[in-house]
Amino acid sequence: MASERPGAIGMSQRNLALDNLRALAMLAGVVFHAALAHSPLVQPFFPTADASQAAWLDYVLWPLHLVRMPVFFVLAGFFAAHSLARHGMAGLMRDRARRLLVPLVVGVPLLHWSMQDLLLHAAVSVQQPSPVLRWVREAAAAGAPAMPPGTGHLWFLYYLLVFTVLLWVARLLLPPSLKARLRAVPLRGWLLGLPLLLTPPLAWVSAPHPAPESLLPQFWAMAAYGGYFAFGYLAGHRLPALAQGRTLAALLGASGLACALFLAQLWPLKAQAGWLLGLASACTSVWLTLALLGWAQRALNLSTPALRYLADAAYWVYLLHLPVLFALQFAWMDLRWPWFVKLPLAVVAALGICLLSFQLLIRRGALGRYLLGRAAPNPELR
Numbered sequence: 001m002a003s004e005r006p007g008a009i010g011m012s013q014r015n016l017a018l019d020n021l022r023a024l025a026m027l028a029g030v031v032f033h034a035a036l037a038h039s040p041l042v043q044p045f046f047p048t049a050d051a052s053q054a055a056w057l058d059y060v061l062w063p064l065h066l067v068r069m070p071v072f073f074v075l076a077g078f079f080a081a082h083s084l085a086r087h088g089m090a091g092l093m094r095d096r097a098r099r100l101l102v103p104l105v106v107g108v109p110l111l112h113w114s115m116q117d118l119l120l121h122a123a124v125s126v127q128q129p130s131p132v133l134r135w136v137r138e139a140a141a142a143g144a145p146a147m148p149p150g151t152g153h154l155w156f157l158y159y160l161l162v163f164t165v166l167l168w169v170a171r172l173l174l175p176p177s178l179k180a181r182l183r184a185v186p187l188r189g190w191l192l193g194l195p196l197l198l199t200p201p202l203a204w205v206s207a208p209h210p211a212p213e214s215l216l217p218q219f220w221a222m223a224a225y226g227g228y229f230a231f232g233y234l235a236g237h238r239l240p241a242l243a244q245g246r247t248l249a250a251l252l253g254a255s256g257l258a259c260a261l262f263l264a265q266l267w268p269l270k271a272q273a274g275w276l277l278g279l280a281s282a283c284t285s286v287w288l289t290l291a292l293l294g295w296a297q298r299a300l301n302l303s304t305p306a307l308r309y310l311a312d313a314a315y316w317v318y319l320l321h322l323p324v325l326f327a328l329q330f331a332w333m334d335l336r337w338p339w340f341v342k343l344p345l346a347v348v349a350a351l352g353i354c355l356l357s358f359q360l361l362i363r364r365g366a367l368g369r370y371l372l373g374r375a376a377p378n379p380e381l382r
Contacts, residue, residue, distance in 0.1 A: 015082070018075055018239075020307050021296035023314035025071045027351070030321045032068060033153070034346040035061055037329050038339040041208070041269055047119060048329040049130035052339040062208045062266060063259050066285040069156065071292055073225045076160055077232025078239070080167065089168060096164045098370065099315075104157040107319060111152045114323040119147060122330040130333070150213040153322045155221075162217060163229045187238050187247075190231055191290070195282040197227045202285075203278025207270040228289070242294030251294060255287035312372065316362050317354040325350040 037048040041058045084092045123129065123137040139145070151158050171179075185193070201220030202209060212221035241247055262280035273281065300307075328349050332342065362368040 016303060017297045017299075017301040018078065018293075019311050020300040020302075021292065022072065022075045022079075023307070023311040024300075025068055025075075026314040026318040027310065028064065028068050029153070029318055030325065030350055030354075031347055032061060032064055033322060034325055034329070034343055034350065037346070038343055041267070044131045047122075047130060047132040047136075048326055048333065049132065050329070050333060050339065050342060051128055052337065052342060054339045057339075058266075059263060063262070063284060063288065065208055066262070066281060067288045067292060069225065070228045070285050070289040072156065073160075073228035074232035074289060074293065077163075077229040077234075078236040079232075080164065080229075081233045081236050084167075089171065092164065093168070096161065100157045100161050100164075103319060103371070104151070104154055104161065107154050107157075108151055111154060111323065112147065112149065115152060115326065116145075116147045118323060118326050118330060122333070126330060127334045149215060151215065152213055153211065154319070155211055155213045159212070159217070159221060159225055160229075162222070163226055166226070167233065182234050183237075185235065187235070187241050190235055190238075191251075191287070194227055194231060194286040195279070198224050198282035198285060199275070199279045201278075202281045203273050203275045205273060207266060207273035207277050207281065209273070209281070239293055240297065242290050243297040244294075248291060248294040248298070251287050251291035255284055255291050258283035258287060312363065313355055313358045316358045316371065317351065320354050320357060321350050324353050 035057055036042055036046050037050045038052060038054050039046070039049075039058050039061055040053045040055050041062070043049040043053060080092060080096075083095060087095070119133070119136050120140055123133045123140060126133055129137065201223040205220045209220070209224075212218040242251070258280055262277070262284045265277040265280055270277065325346060328346050329342075335342075362371065
């Protein structure tokens with residue numbers, strides 16, 4: 001077992017596996033947002049909701065919804081601990097200001113402007129509008145704004161910045177004995193404690209829980225994603241245990257049962273999840289997230305040209321993809337193509353446009369050096 005220090009997990013190999021997983025989790029966001037256009041569960045609430053729907057997609061999308069961002073926040077906590085151990089708190093703050101604060105401050109206004117423009121154009125041009133587009137059309141006719149202010153899909157940058165500040169405060173205020181006890185919590189303590197921590201906040205929001213896009217922090221998101229960030233920061237030295245055969249098998253089995261209960265309780269869409277659905281959501285999210293972390297250390301501990309490229313490009317792709325994806329899906333909303341044509345076409349086209357922009361604008365230019373924090377792609381992870 002690795003040292004008990006945060007970030008002491010085997011540096012080269014396991015960081016490689018987890019960095020690959022982080023890239024795949026970000027790219028899964030493109031698939032998730034594209035598939036929402038064909039989800040019957042959110043058809044009344046999603047702008048690009050298409051006439052072609054696929055009920056079975058909901059059985060895949062909502063378990064993915066419970067694990068995609070939690071994986072990212074666990075890895076964010078782990079890599080924050082790793083950066084802190086190497087560069088200190090000042091170095092971590094400088095890095096997070098460059099990689100999180102600047103994209104947030106620059107990206108949110110651009111995102112808001114582009115998405116509002118897309119919505120207004122689609123509201124008047126699409127012949128078979130979604131319920132949201134019909135509402136936008138009526139709101140625009142009444143002189144109301146098409147979109148309230150918010151962080152959009154960049155909300156994760158906002159929360160990562162908040163968690164970084166809270167980490168700084170905790171390091172100043174918590175006594176060393178308490179910090180040592182937190183790092184010494186065994187894996188089984190996290191396996192049981194995290195679902196209990198997540199159950200109340202997930203029980204108090206709608207199901208499936210919405211993205212916390214408000215400009216003010218939301219309690220449920222602070223508790224839920226903060227718990228994952230804390231796990232990644234405090235228990236990074238325990239991540240190798242998740243890859244052990246028996247532990248991984250137990251996590252897969254438990255998360256499968258929890259997932260079945262979650263899906264059984266999910267329909268119809270609920271204004272408030274309630275305690276049973278909150279507990280099922282929390283258990284599914286925690287155990288499946290930890291199972292993916294274990295699987296990644298067994299399956300993604302490799303370096304190929306494709307994975308190296310995706311690891312470099314994934315952050316830029318995620319920042320850019322939503323306006324690109326919405327523009328594509330609005331453009332062919334009136335086409336009577338089945339979902340199994342539109343969905344893969346939207347994913348491939350959006351990824352292609354975003355990767356092309358990364359290649360031309362980011363990979364070897366000054367913006368890429370600033371955003372990625374390195375002069376050449378894929379050196380040792382921070």
